[in-house]
Amino acid sequence: MNPKPEPNKPRLSFCIPTYNFGQFLPQTLDSIISQDNGHIEIVIVDGNSTDNTDQIIHEYQQRFPRLTFFKRDKRCGVDRDILKSVELAQSDYCWLFSADDVLSPGAIDLIFQNLTGQWNIAILNFMLCDYNLNPITSHDILNSADKHKTYNWSDPAELNDYLSRSLTSTALFSFISSIIVNRNDWLAADPCTEFHDSCWIIQAKAYAIAKNNLTLWYYPDPVFLKRGENDSFLYLGIAxxxxxxxxxxxxxxxxxxxxNSPIHRAAKRVTRNEISFSSLLVFKEKASQHNESLTKLYNVIRRSWIRYKRDHLSFLIIRLFPISLIYQLRDLCKKNASLFRMVKSIQTKLDL
Structure with missing residues (x-):
């Protein structure tokens, strides 16, 4: 899993898909380039952005020659852009990274200290932040006190231990910036063509790797900042x-x-953890802002969210809760940063 490095070949590629994220890219790139150890590269695949992404990338290429930029002539979706970025990479490992997140100091040194060849996928923890990257609270991925640990998914006991500890969908490969993959294993696995427009290509490829051999390294301390309130998938509509x-x-x-396999049950459970009562109240308010039909949202909740008897009462409260009150509470939090962090931290813990 860890081939002998070739001379002048990077060992770690930051693979970044982007679309109209020009306002965030400088912070992201600065956080990476400032930690350059001479053995990293950056690969950016742009889904035909209409903002100033081109200009920003060209300026950064003058400062950092190991930056590959590929711009599409039409928008093809984040899945295909992720796949293209790994294809263009030259290194042994690819850190799949979002164009609006920011590395914490020392993150690259940490990863290089752990490029041991004993794992082919890493899942890394992060700090949940607001839109301006003000830290709120650490994310929860696994219910584990271990500093860091590897899990061999071919061993049923280790797999079941991992699944039982999983708290959020990040544990099952949902969040791009948390994932580092062995590039050769990624390319050798099933291409997963049926999932190229699913928005979940990373999860599909990780499962394809697991069908061959997956040893997962989990690191629980935050190594980057996740920008909040900037959901790239809202183009799908709230429902x-x-x-x-x-x-x-x-x-x-x-x-x-x-x-009903253990992995399928875990996937259903962790997504239900994340799409919580409080989350659905926020989605209801956002739907009203975008003039979307609440009927569609309610149908999804009724079909896929309700699992327990108490959920029926929660659903009734969600339907009856005044949108104006949700808006007022959110507006108050946005105007008071300390209150926002406190409420968000409490909500995060309660949702789990």
Missing amino acids: GRVELALDKFPAIAQHFWGK
Whole structure:
């Protein structure tokens, strides 16, 4: 899993898909380039952005020659852009990274210290932040006190231990910036062509790797900042975004492992953890802002969210809760940064 490095060949590629994220890219690139150790590269695939992404990238290429930029002539979707970025990479490992997140100091040194060849996928923790990258709270991925640990998915006991500890969908490869993959294993696995427009190509490819051999390294301390309130999938609409999580995310696990398999059950559970009562109140308010039909959102909730008897009462409260009050509470939090962090931290813990 860890081939002998060739002279002048990078060992770690930051593979970044982007679309109209020019306002965020400088912070992202600065956080990477400032930690350059001479053995990294950056690969950016642009889905035909209409903002100033081109100009920004060309300026950074003058400072950092190991930056490959590929711009499409039409928008093809994030899945295909991720696949293209790994294809263009030259290194042994690819850190799949979002164009609006920011590396924490020392993150690259940490990863290089752990490029041991003993794992082919890493899942890394992060700090949840607001839109301006003000830290709120650490994310929860696994219920584990271990500093860091590897899990061999070919061992049923280790796999079951991992699944039982999983708290959020990040544990099952949902979040791009948390994932480092062995490039050769990624390329050798099934191409997963049926999932190239699913928004879940990383999860599909990780499961394809697992069908061959997956040893996963988990690191629990935050190594980057995740920008909040900047959901790239909201173009699907609010109901579509909720459906993407509750229905389509577990469907990938069902495809690879079967209905009611341990991995499929875990996928359903962790997405239900994340799409919580408080989250659905926020989605209701956002739907009203975008003049979307609440009927579609309610249908998704009714079909895919309700699991327990108490959920019926929660659903009734969601339907009756005044949108104006949700808006006032969110507006108050946005105007008071300390209050926002406190509420967000409490919500995060309660949702789990």
